[in-house]
Amino acid sequence: MDAGERRRAEALRAPGSRRLHVLARALVRTTLSSYCDVAPERWRFAPDPGGKPRISGPCERVGLRFSLSHTGGLLALAVSQGCEVGVDVExxxxxxxxxxxxxxxxxxxxxxxxxxxxxxxxxxxxxxxxxxxxxxxxxxxxxxxxxxxxxxxxxxxxxxxxxxxxxxxxxxxxxxxxxxxxxxxxxxxxTASVALQVAWATLGRRVTPPSGSRLAPGLSGRTPWRRAS
Known part of the structure; x- marks a missing residue:
């Protein structure tokens, strides 16, 4: 995590919320690293005018977009290339x-x-x-x-x-x-057809990250691929 992510994690008083925040950041970083030869800790993010986080480096030109949602300890991450994506889980x-x-x-x-x-x-x-x-x-x-x-x-x-x-x-x-x-x-x-990667993670299950990505300590859950068309 970067300094801002660590500060936000430290500000969360409930241990479960703190662990979920750390897990979310690890899930985003390791999944993005399956697309580019970038170490998970090197990704940088910045909010767009609406507040949605965007990749600001070091591989922002490949057109990756992502969306993150969580509920009751379950995390959902969707990653697309070349178009916007939104995910919600309840x-x-x-x-x-x-x-x-x-x-x-x-x-x-x-x-x-x-x-x-x-x-x-x-x-x-x-x-x-x-x-x-x-x-x-x-x-x-x-x-x-x-x-x-x-x-x-x-x-x-x-x-x-x-x-x-x-x-x-x-x-x-x-x-x-x-x-x-x-x-x-x-x-x-x-769009009517797009390649999507969808990753799930919970605090209680181990994740198998995408081919080419590196597992961050404490990351858990399950990561399948899905093509929407």
Missing amino acids: RLEPHADFEGLAEVAFAPSERDAVRAAPPAERAATFVRLWTAKEAFLKAQGVGLGTVDPRAIAFDADASPLRLARGACAGPWSFHALRPTGAHIATLAVP
Whole structure:
């Protein structure tokens, strides 16, 4: 980690949060090093105007983009080359008030889809739509604090998910993943076909990093490849 990352880690009082922060930084650095002959500790980052971290050196010209998400100890990292990418992962909480949450965060058609889902599928229906919204915003470098999530409407009956007609221009693609039986993740890319690397990590499982990358001490989890098209 660089000095700024170490300061942020030291400012986290909860040991679990601190370990997760360190793991996230290690996951990003070792995964990026599978693309370039750059040692993980040499990567440098800077925020773009919307606050999304970008590679600022030493290999920024190769067009790598990445997005990071975490929930309940699980980390998700997506890396693309030549286009933006957003990823969001959430844990399924079957007893949450999904209808109430949908009222404040979803467009009318999405709220109807959550209400119409069988009780056993309501959590997955909500989380599938929610992660798509988050991933879409992350790919654009903006956060929920600046956009009303109700203004982003998805066709809830489509598989894979797609933006409702008129919601946004461009061939946005959304790819649903199930990293565990208790989590749903969604990838968002502004193109119909792109090569993506998706990495998962938890505090309790060992990771096998991509070919060519070096394992950082304490890194754990599992790293598969996925091609979205």
